[in-house]
Amino acid sequence: MITRRSTITDVARLAGVSIKTVSRVFNQEPNVRQSTRDKVIAAAETLKYRPNQSARQLASNLTFVIGMLYDNPNSDYVTEVQYGALQVCRENGYDLLIHPCHADSPGLIDDVSGLQHRVDGFIVLQPVSDILPLNQLLLENNIPCVRVSQRPFIQFPWISVGDMAAAEQMTEYLLNLGHRRIGFIVGHPEHGSSHDRLAGYRRALERRDIAFDEDLVEQGMFDYESGYTCARNLLLSAERPTAIFASNDPMAMGVLSAAHEVGIEIPGQLSVAGFDDSPLARHAWPPLTTVRQPITEVARLATDVLMQKLQGRLKGDFDHRLEAELVRRASTGRPN
Amino acid sequence: MITRRSTITDVARLAGVSIKTVSRVFNQEPNVRQSTRDKVIAAAETLKYRPNQSARQLASNLTFVIGMLYDNPNSDYVTEVQYGALQVCRENGYDLLIHPCHADSPGLIDDVSGLQHRVDGFIVLQPVSDILPLNQLLLENNIPCVRVSQRPFIQFPWISVGDMAAAEQMTEYLLNLGHRRIGFIVGHPEHGSSHDRLAGYRRALERRDIAFDEDLVEQGMFDYESGYTCARNLLLSAERPTAIFASNDPMAMGVLSAAHEVGIEIPGQLSVAGFDDSPLARHAWPPLTTVRQPITEVARLATDVLMQKLQGRLKGDFDHRLEAELVRRASTGRPN
DNA sequence: AGCACCGATGACAGCGCTGTCATTCTTATA
DNA sequence: TATAAGAATGACAGCGCTGTCATCGGTGCT
Missing domain, CATH: 3.40.50.2300 (Response regulator)
Structure with missing residues (x-):
């Protein structure tokens, strides 16, 4: 019942060649006659030969x-x-x-x-x-x-x-829609992308000569909960933004929830954008405008x-x- | 610069023992004196020895x-x-x-x-x-x-x-809330759990002597899109259900979207339940009642x-x- | 002291493969 | 036809480790 697994030696014997030739065939090395190659492959097939990775690795x-x-x-x-x-x-x-x-x-x-x-x-x-x-x-x-x-x-x-460029583009898009007060939720501070995305946001504002307002920027952690909290801060502030751009989709989901909770209509009273285009984004209500990373x-x-x-x-x-x-x-x- | 990786032989030499003893130490085998063990470990440490997996595997x-x-x-x-x-x-x-x-x-x-x-x-x-x-x-x-x-x-x-039991429990919960027309969205037909979850739903109905209504059951595929489609079918039917139980969370998200779209309030006009308790569920609006699988x-x-x-x-x-x-x-x- | 016993250690083969180098077979060329 | 060059193949050592079995030395008993 327990048949020993066949080795390169078995294949070599059956094919009537040396083990080295079998090795050559399996490693696609040149200088093997086609007929020999075929013999070896046939033999390997009948023996159900599989190279032993460990041996291969060791050698x-x-x-x-x-x-x-x-x-x-x-x-x-x-x-x-x-x-x-x-x-x-x-x-x-x-x-x-x-x-x-x-x-x-x-x-x-x-x-x-x-x-x-x-x-x-x-x-x-x-x-x-x-x-x-x-x-x-x-x-x-x-x-x-x-x-x-x-x-x-x-x-x-x-x-x-191109994180920065994408964030810039998104901000620009929001600006083009007519938004002027755009909230931004920064990602995890240890994550390099967070800075780049924020930089893109800032750059878009600069290019339009819109002053960067620190009160519109909240520090998130890339997770839903932080998105929710940051959004509450933004939405309950004296002069709330008309759009919020979150640095990733889970945080944008948090924004959505916070807005729903406060009774703010989307996108009527608030536009929300995310980043990453995770499946989440497509399945949110309403579906999220976001940035698709390849x-x-x-x-x-x-x-x-x-x-x-x-x-x-x-x-x-x-x-x-x-x-x-x-x-x-x-x-x-x-x-x- | 390119220093050869140290082997068991190096460790053995430095520790003044045979390679077999080193092997014993690294494989936690018994019958090695503590002092010997320490010597070997010390030697291995100074040489930064890491067993070669391939060799180990082969042997x-x-x-x-x-x-x-x-x-x-x-x-x-x-x-x-x-x-x-x-x-x-x-x-x-x-x-x-x-x-x-x-x-x-x-x-x-x-x-x-x-x-x-x-x-x-x-x-x-x-x-x-x-x-x-x-x-x-x-x-x-x-x-x-x-x-x-x-x-x-x-x-x-x-x-x-316990898929079936859980589905039964969820259905029971919905029944206890007062629902009588509970829509059910079946999962992917090739997936064993789909049948079990449906069976749980049916069993809960039976135990309450509520007739199983085929029109309340839709065939989904475990993804958001199918949940959405199935939900539309259910919600636009003549006598629409007061609750929909989807066999997993993505499909429940689809239900949520369909309901929002048609302007049905949740949970006021429709209760929605999912299955799996994916992060999705917590982050949906409103947050999804679901089944948490361990x-x-x-x-x-x-x-x-x-x-x-x-x-x-x-x-x-x-x-x-x-x-x-x-x-x-x-x-x-x-x-x- | 002599013996059996067991714990601790070592010597060595071999796991299945690849790399190197030697050998044999083909082929093209003069 | 002889010869060299190159293609095709093989022999064999080793990769670094574990398994087996042999050996050594201490301990407790008589």
């Missing part, structure tokens, strides 16, 4: 696994990133090891340090990608990685999304670049920026 | 990785499961390989078949856990796994959540049982059921 010092380092409270974002990365992984015969972690955890460095020999490289997502000691660890140990971040680090390949694409690209790097196909540095896109839905409109 | 025929097989459109569910599983994995020095898959994909079996040697065992989530050929593959190849499902398969350990706990338990199995600590069969819990929020109330 080649490769794991065919990549790790994904992230710390993101947003599950939509996480699954979408995983999805994109997995697509590319599978195309290349790699597997994905996920490693969510707390950016502020003291054990992080040790943790990753232990992981380094279980993977060939890492995809490091924001905000983990901005942790200096981690980047240094990766650098010192010469571990291939691709960073998704708003800022570069040494010569690591990195991919960014998350899957970012993940695919990052993984692809990592593959290139692992296979030595990456020449020179790499940095790439993808643009986010405005998604207009029913939560925004002209002010009364 | 022991173990990977210290477990795979997670799932197919779930709901990202909250997925991340929560991952989170729970990872907790237990880390406690045991295991890593987690995720493998989302389409339950109806023809390549599934092959896919998993290829994975089998990269992991020591699988956690198989619904609805993948109900795919017969897959279970057979796991059985035939004698691959340890734990199934999360509503139904058993052979003697595989399995964990279920997802993290399920994941933790499943992983723990798998660990037991892998370490030969699991004696006999294992099946366990966790109960879901009613979460009352503002989307339900007495009918007018």
